[in-house]
Amino acid sequence: MALSREQLAQRVAQELQDGYYVNLGIGIPTLVANYVPKGIEVMLQSENGLLGMGQFPTDDEVDADLINAGKQTVTMATGASLFDSAESFAMIRGGHVDLTVLGAFEVDCQGNIASYMIPGKLIKGMGGAMDLVAGADNIIVTMTHASKHGESKLLAECTLPLTGKGCIKKVLTDLAFLEIKEGKFHLLERAPGVSVDEIVKLTAGELVVPDNVPEMTFS
Amino acid sequence: MALSREQLAQRVAQELQDGYYVNLGIGIPTLVANYVPKGIEVMLQSENGLLGMGQFPTDDEVDADLINAGKQTVTMATGASLFDSAESFAMIRGGHVDLTVLGAFEVDCQGNIASYMIPGKLIKGMGGAMDLVAGADNIIVTMTHASKHGESKLLAECTLPLTGKGCIKKVLTDLAFLEIKEGKFHLLERAPGVSVDEIVKLTAGELVVPDNVPEMTFS
Amino acid sequence: MSGFNKVVESYEEAMSGLEDGMTIIAGGFGLCGNPENLIKEIKKKGTKGLTIVSNNCGTTNHGLGILLHDKQVKKMVASYVGENEEFERQMMSGELEVELTPQGTLAEKMRAAGAGIPAFFTATGYGTPVAEGKETREINGRHYILEESIKGDFAIVKAWKADTYGNLVFRKTARNFNPMAATAGKITVVEVEEIVQPGELDPDHIHTPGIYVDRVIKGNFEKVIEQRTTRPSA
Amino acid sequence: MSGFNKVVESYEEAMSGLEDGMTIIAGGFGLCGNPENLIKEIKKKGTKGLTIVSNNCGTTNHGLGILLHDKQVKKMVASYVGENEEFERQMMSGELEVELTPQGTLAEKMRAAGAGIPAFFTATGYGTPVAEGKETREINGRHYILEESIKGDFAIVKAWKADTYGNLVFRKTARNFNPMAATAGKITVVEVEEIVQPGELDPDHIHTPGIYVDRVIKGNFEKVIEQRTTRPSA
Numbered sequence: 087m088a089l090s091r092e093q094l095a096q097r098v099a100q101e102l103q104d105g106y107y108v109n110l111g112i113g114i115p116t117l118v119a120n121y122v123p124k125g126i127e128v129m130l131q132s133e134n135g136l137l138g139m140g141q142f143p144t145d146d147e148v149d150a151d152l153i154n155a156g157k158q159t160v161t162m163a164t165g166a167s168l169f170d171s172a173e174s175f176a177m178i179r180g181g182h183v184d185l186t187v188l189g190a191f192e193v194d195c196q197g198n199i200a201s202y203m204i205p206g207k208l209i210k211g212m213g214g215a216m217d218l219v220a221g222a223d224n225i226i227v228t229m230t231h232a233s234k235h236g237e238s239k240l241l242a243e244c245t246l247p248l249t250g251k252g253c254i255k256k257v258l259t260d261l262a263f264l265e266i267k268e269g270k271f272h273l274l275e276r277a278p279g280v281s282v283d284e285i286v287k288l289t290a291g292e293l294v295v296p297d298n299v300p301e302m303t304f305s
Numbered sequence: 306m307a308l309s310r311e312q313l314a315q316r317v318a319q320e321l322q323d324g325y326y327v328n329l330g331i332g333i334p335t336l337v338a339n340y341v342p343k344g345i346e347v348m349l350q351s352e353n354g355l356l357g358m359g360q361f362p363t364d365d366e367v368d369a370d371l372i373n374a375g376k377q378t379v380t381m382a383t384g385a386s387l388f389d390s391a392e393s394f395a396m397i398r399g400g401h402v403d404l405t406v407l408g409a410f411e412v413d414c415q416g417n418i419a420s421y422m423i424p425g426k427l428i429k430g431m432g433g434a435m436d437l438v439a440g441a442d443n444i445i446v447t448m449t450h451a452s453k454h455g456e457s458k459l460l461a462e463c464t465l466p467l468t469g470k471g472c473i474k475k476v477l478t479d480l481a482f483l484e485i486k487e488g489k490f491h492l493l494e495r496a497p498g499v500s501v502d503e504i505v506k507l508t509a510g511e512l513v514v515p516d517n518v519p520e521m522t523f524s
Numbered sequence: 525m526s527g528f529n530k531v532v533e534s535y536e537e538a539m540s541g542l543e544d545g546m547t548i549i550a551g552g553f554g555l556c557g558n559p560e561n562l563i564k565e566i567k568k569k570g571t572k573g574l575t576i577v578s579n580n581c582g583t584t585n586h587g588l589g590i591l592l593h594d595k596q597v598k599k600m601v602a603s604y605v606g607e608n609e610e611f612e613r614q615m616m617s618g619e620l621e622v623e624l625t626p627q628g629t630l631a632e633k634m635r636a637a638g639a640g641i642p643a644f645f646t647a648t649g650y651g652t653p654v655a656e657g658k659e660t661r662e663i664n665g666r667h668y669i670l671e672e673s674i675k676g677d678f679a680i681v682k683a684w685k686a687d688t689y690g691n692l693v694f695r696k697t698a699r700n701f702n703p704m705a706a707t708a709g710k711i712t713v714v715e716v717e718e719i720v721q722p723g724e725l726d727p728d729h730i731h732t733p734g735i736y737v738d739r740v741i742k743g744n745f746e747k748v749i750e751q752r753t754t755r756p757s758a
Numbered sequence: 759m760s761g762f763n764k765v766v767e768s769y770e771e772a773m774s775g776l777e778d779g780m781t782i783i784a785g786g787f788g789l790c791g792n793p794e795n796l797i798k799e800i801k802k803k804g805t806k807g808l809t810i811v812s813n814n815c816g817t818t819n820h821g822l823g824i825l826l827h828d829k830q831v832k833k834m835v836a837s838y839v840g841e842n843e844e845f846e847r848q849m850m851s852g853e854l855e856v857e858l859t860p861q862g863t864l865a866e867k868m869r870a871a872g873a874g875i876p877a878f879f880t881a882t883g884y885g886t887p888v889a890e891g892k893e894t895r896e897i898n899g900r901h902y903i904l905e906e907s908i909k910g911d912f913a914i915v916k917a918w919k920a921d922t923y924g925n926l927v928f929r930k931t932a933r934n935f936n937p938m939a940a941t942a943g944k945i946t947v948v949e950v951e952e953i954v955q956p957g958e959l960d961p962d963h964i965h966t967p968g969i970y971v972d973r974v975i976k977g978n979f980e981k982v983i984e985q986r987t988t989r990p991s992a
Contacts, residue, residue, distance in 0.1 A: 105762055107969050127761035129923075129969075133627065134553045135697045137967045144757040150556065150747035151684075151698040157554045157607070158753040165762065165923040165956030167967040168696055170703045170731075171553070171579070172635045172873075175628030179648060179874030180941060182969050198651075202624075209612055209624075211580070211604035216654065217628030220647040221874055251651025251667075324528055326735050346527035348689075348735075352861065353787045354931045356733045361989040369790065369981035370918075370932040376788045376841070377987040384528065384689040384722030386733040387930055389937040389965075390787070390813070391639075391869045394862030398640030398882060399707065401735050417885075421858075428846055428858075430814070430838035435888065436862030439881040440640055470885025470901075632875070641866070642897040644878040663876040663906075672897075695962060728929060729963040 087279045088260035089302075094228050096121045096304055097258055098187055101226060102128050109133065109178065109218060111188030112156040114228045118187055129163070131183055133214040135174050138166025155214065178214065179221040186222040188215060190229045190254075192244045195291035197254045197266045199227060200246035212249055219250030231259035231288050238290035240264070240271055261285050263302065270294050275302045306498045307479035308521075313447050315340045315523055316477055317406055320445060321347050328352065328397065328437060330407030331375040333447045337406055348382070350402055352433040354393050357385025374433065397433070398440040405441040407434060409448045409473075411463045414510035416473045416485045418446060419465035431468055438469030450478035450507050457509035459483070459490055480504050482521065489513050494521045528689040530740045531719060535565040538713050538741045542571050542678055545598075549634060549676035550578035550588060551705040554607065554750050557698030558587045559682040559715050561743040566680075567591055573598045577634070577674055579627060579701055580604040581611045586748050595619070601674065603627040607750065626654060629671050631704055636673035638707025638736065643672045679709025682745075683732070686716040687723070690737030691730045699731065706736045715743040764924040764974045765953060769799040772947050772975045776805050776912055779832075783868060783910035784812035784822060785939040788841065788984050791932030792821045793916040793949050795977040800914075801825055807832045811868070811908055813861060813935055814838040815845045820982050829853070835908065837861040841984065860888060863905050865938055870907035872941025872970065877906045913943025916979075917966070920950040921957070924971030925964045933965065940970045949977040 089097065094114050099121035102108065109131045110116050119139075122128055130139040132154040139154055140161035147161055154160045162168075177183060190201040199219055202212040219225060232238050240257065257264045262285045263275040271293045276285060278301045286293060308316065314336035321327065321341060328350045329335050338358075341347055349358040351373040358373055359380035366380055373379045381387075396402060409420040418438055421431040438444060451457050459476065476483045481504045482494040490512045495504060497520045505512060532538050539562060542548075548566075552558025563582075566574075567590050574597050581600055582589035591597050592610045599621040605612050614620035625633070626648045636644055645668035649655050659670040681702045684695035692714060694702055706712050719742050766772050773796060776782075782800075786792025797816075800808075801824050808831050815834055816823035825831050826844045833855040839846050848854035859867070860882045870878055879902035883889050893904040915936045918929035926948060928936055940946050953976050 104760060129762060131969070132697070134556070135700050137969055138961070142753045142755040145754050146757065148749070148752060148754060149696065150749050151696040153553070153556050153697055153749075153751070157556065157750040159749060159751065160753075162961055165921060165925065165968070166961045167925050167959075167964040168699060168961045169964075169967060170694075170699050171627065171631035171701045172704050173967075175631050176869070176873035176941065177967070177969055179628050179646065180872045181874060182872075182941075206616075209615060210606045211602065211624055212626050212654075213604045213606075214627040216626035216652060217648045220650065221628075248652040323526060348528060350735070351931070353790070354934050356735055357727070361987045363991040364988050365991065367983070367986060367988060368930065369983050370930040372787070372790050372931055372983075372985070375985060376790070377985040378983060379987075381727055384687060384691065384734070385727045386691050386725075386730040387727045387933060388730075388733060389928075389933050390861065390865035390935045391938050392733075394865050395635070395639035395707065396733070396735055398862050398880065399638045400640060401638075401707075425850075428849060429840045430836065430858055431860050431888075432838045432840075433861040435860035435886060436882045439884065440862075467886040632873075636878070639866075641878050641880060642900070642902055644870070644875050646875060666876070668876055693962075699962075726963075728927075728933075729960075 087277065089277045091117060093304060094258060094260065097302055098226055098228060099123060102126055106184040107131055108185045109183050113189050115187035115189065131177065133174050133178060135169050135171060136166060138163040175217050178217050181221055181223060183222055184224060186218045186225045187228060188218060190227045191246055192239050192241055193227055193254050193257055194241040194244045195266055195269055195271050197252040198244045199249045199254045200244045201249045203247055215249050219253045225254055225256065227254055227257045229259055231261040238288050240289045240291050242291045261288065273299050275300055277302055306496065308496045310336060312523060313477060313479060316482065316521055317445055317447060318342060321345055325403040326350055327404045328402050332408050334406035334408065350396065352393050352397060354388050354390060355385060357382040394436050397436050400440055400442060402441055403443060405437045405444045406447060407437060409446045410465055411458050411460055412446055412473050412476055413460040413463045414485055414488055414490050416471040417463045418468050418473045419463040420468045422466055434468050438472045444473055446473055446476045448478055450480040457507050459508045459510050461510045480507065492518050494519055496521055528734065530690040530737055531688050532739045532741050535561060535741065538562060538739050539565045539569060541711060542569060544571055545573040546677040547575040547577065549679040549705045549708045550576060551681045551700065551702030552587065553579050553700040555582060555587045555748045557682050557700050557702055558582065559680040560587060560745060561715055562680040562713060563588055563590060572596050575599040577601040577676060579630060581608050583608050583750060584610045601625055603630050631701060633671060633674040634704035634708040637675040638704065641673055643670050645670055676709045679705045679712040681706045681712060681714040683714050683716045685718045685720055686714060686740045687720050687725050689722045690734030690740050691725055692732035692737065693725055694731050703732050706732045711738050712736055713739045715741050717745060762923040762968065764971055765922050766973045766975050769795060769975065772796060772973050773799045773803060775945060776803065778805055779807040780911040781809040781811065783913040783939045783942045784810060785915045785934065785936030786821065787813050787934040789816060789821045789982045791916050791934050791936055792816065793914040794821060794979060795949055796914040796947060797822055797824065806830050809833040811835040811910060813864060815842050817842050817984065818844045835859055837864050865935060867905060867908040868938035868942040871909040872938065875907055877904050879904055910943045913939045913946040915940045915946060915948040917948050917950045919952045919954060920948060920974045921954050921959050923956045924968030924974050925959055926966035926971065927959055928965050937966050940966045945972050946970055947973045949975050951979065
């Protein structure tokens with residue numbers, strides 16, 4: 087079975103380490119915050135100028151001056167700090183964030199990522215995504231493995247305008263967890279109940295499949 | 306008579322305008338603060354991170370954490386702000402300071418200035434002087450017109466390593482107030498009792514002397 | 525105005541000197557910390573042919589978005605189009621010129637303009653459409669592109685408090701692009717919730733020193749929330 | 759150490775990992791806001807062949823100056839030599855390599871290193887010895903030189919207060935180069951006058967967020983004043 091949005095978030099959360107500063111993109115990445123493993127502390131960076139993002143506010147706590155990068159009202163965690171956008175991106179672009187999680191339309195086996203526009207159809211803008219992918223060493227892209235029509239999003243070469251070039255090393259889809267190295271996708275894990283064949287079929291870029299591909303486990 | 310240090314400061318102070326942010330270098334420029342004309346407010350910038358420098362502290366007020374660029378203990382004026390060195394030089398290099406006053410060993414009629422080292426003899430370092438001369442539009446250099454041995458410091462071409470190239474437009478010496486434009490010194494005013502001839506004799510760079518050279522006046 | 529008193533009494537005075545075809549740098553992240561009354565004054569003035577530099581363009585009916593209705597904006601320099609359908613429509617149809625700029629690069633371009641840095645190298649955007657026509661360079665094995673600073677004829681800024689000298693303090697994430705914008709305008713206009721006397725703000729905790737600020741006005745703010753998200757009270 | 763607790767208990771631990779030949783970025787402007795105990799620890803360790811990046815090198819007998827006595831420093835990157843005769847002597851004699859760097863360029867080089875900017879253009883130093891060997895460029899009619907960022911294996915920093923997460927607050931002009939230095943070290947070590955619990959510092963007024971800080975230690979400070987100047991009491 088393909089992973090649910092919640093399971094995607096859960097699997098990403100397994101990559102968290104104690105003391106990590108983490109930037110979570112809009113959408114599925116945001117859910118990761120709900121699955122931080124026990125005994126581990128992480129601090130969430132919101133690129134609009136907040137380190138130490140807390141949970142959503144109660145009605146009484148809502149403050150128009152305190153939002154996240156998705157423009158949702160939020161709160162601050164204990165030990166939070168606030169700063170301007172230049173400082174926020176100094177953190178990001180200077181490589182100080184330990185883990186970045188974000189979505190994409192496509193990735194390819196050169197580590198390229200496309201996520202900000204579909205020419206003629208959709209222009210969202212890159213926001214902070216280009217900075218995040220260029221600044222981080224440790225990035226996990228979360229996305230569906232293929233479109234509704236069964237077209238692979240893990241390509242030999244991205245077809246959409248790029249958000250970043252050669253910067254993606256880890257991809258978690260609803261079907262698999264993969265690493266990108268030496269110009270190839272490497273299958274690391276498969277979603278519970280998903281066959282290697284299905285993953286192979288839905289991966290357009292070159293895929294290396296080891297003899298043994300463990301299923302993901304969720305506690 | 307050549308101007309005294311105090312008179313040099315007084316003459317520079319006549320160039321101050323209400324609402325000016327001013328950076329005063331070490332030495333004579335520092336004295337300018339004592340002669341701010343009545344009815345005028347200026348704010349002093351100290352490049353180590355203080356805008357709104359006040360007078361020297363009383364014994365009770367001395368604070369090791371509050372110094373000026375000359376490393377002297379100071380106080381803060383009302384409405385002062387504190388910031389880091391990058392912000393301080395952003396102000397300076399971004400052209401936000403209205404007037405900069407600093408000393409020099411030599412200037413020349415191309416607007417070059419030399420002030421930070423004498424090879425083989427003296428290395429003080431440029432400190433913030435290179436930033437100040439490159440960042441400001443409005444600079445007054447204060448210096449003696451000639452050395453003790455009668456060698457002009459207003460040259461056709463600086464002989465010492467430069468602090469800045471083509472950036473000086475106004476020079477106040479103990480003998481004269483001059484403007485630099487189109488590759489020449491232009492005599493604007495002379496010190497009380499100093500003859501045009503004396504100034505001509507002690508100016509090595511090309512000097513334009515108008516028919517009428519008024520004496521400086523001090524109130 | 526005398527000495528360092530930068531307080532003006534009307535929005536008309538605050539935006540005086542703004543002319544057709546000028547470039548405006550605007551603080552704010554969406555509707556958070558945006559100079560909403562200064563924007564309304566620009567709408568009222570009807571100034572046209574503007575280039576606006578801001579992270580996004582508000583929403584369709586709030587913030588900078590209101591300047592799109594009457595086609596006052598010739599060009600937007602922004603990182604994000606989402607949440608404003610009119611922005612996307614004008615961009616797609618070619619009515620509005622848009623320079624999509626990564627958020628961090630945009631913040632840095634404003635800061636650089638204020639700091640006297642005409643251009644800087646950044647890895648952001650290398651190998652993407654953002655790099656088109658820009659110089660690239662490999663430094664210590666990594667690829668970078670050269671980005672230029674961006675200065676405005678006006679900067680419009682929202683702060684929490686100002687003293688009459690123009691020293692500013694921002695509040696929470698309403699800070700965002702405002703401090704950099706404040707440094708990047710030939711004329712910097714700031715609207716605030718409260719004006720205090722010089723000496724009332726802690727000098728150690730002034731976010732923007734008054735040297736960057738030309739005019740200060742006290743405003744009343746609507747503070748529209750784009751995405752009100754809450755959790756149940758315990 | 760667990761979670762975000764960055765407090766260490768000894769200066770030995772604070773400077774562990776420092777090796778011969780490393781580069782150290784140091785905060786402080788002369789003896790104001792300089793990490794005096796971290797410097798003493800380096801002297802005690804006897805680490806050699808160091809490159810030190812700091813506005814100046816303390817005085818002959820205080821601050822970074824004490825590392826010159828035993829020739830622990832191979833190279834200084836600094837803007838100012840004055841007030842330290844031993845520095846000037848070693849420089850003149852060629853015992854010490856010195857890269858004289860304008861103060862603003864030095865601050866910006868540190869900031870750039872922390873902010874992922876490998877190089878930037880500046881007008882400072884154009885046409886002077888500082889420009890030798892550097893790329894120059896004319897942009898909009900003005901001349902600039904290209905300066906590279908400067909990163910340290912260690913950054914040593916003095917702050918006023920820290921919380922255990924490494925969030926920092928500086929005091930008055932003791933701030934100076936410290937915030938930029940804090941961003942530019944692979945390992946950033948901070949000594950402070952007081953350590954408080956997370957949540958005790960106002961998030962709006964934290965000067966350096968803890969993300970830049972690896973180790974925090976509470977020290978006792980001598981705070982030598984270089985030029986004590988006073989006016990008579992009224």
